[in-house]
Amino acid sequence: MSATVKHFRLQSLLVPTRLAAGPHKGEVAWGPLYVGRAAHLLHNPLCANVSETPVRFLFSVEGAGKIR
Numbered sequence: 001m002s003a004t005v006k007h008f009r010l011q012s013l014l015v016p017t018r019l020a021a022g023p024h025k026g027e028v029a030w031g032p033l034y035v036g037r038a039a040h041l042l043h044n045p046l047c048a049n050v051s052e053t054p055v056r057f058l059f060s061v062e063g064a065g066k067i068r
Contacts, residue, residue: 001035001042004033004038005033005034005038008032009032009033013033014032014033015031015032015033015041016029017030017037
């Protein structure tokens with residue numbers, strides 16, 4: 001799993017997460033992937049706290065065009 005996190009860091013890929021507290025509570029924020037977050041997403045894909053799959057987010061972040 002740490003190889004996945006390392007790859008995400010080397011490619012400067014960001015993953016979505018929902019803010020749990022503060023004035024922007026509930027909003028989606030983008031940040032680096034951490035080992036704990038990767039483990040959580042792999043074990044609980046429906047608990048990703050976002051409305052779309054991470055793969056779809058990666059395509060839209062990279063500007064690969066529309067997903068069909």
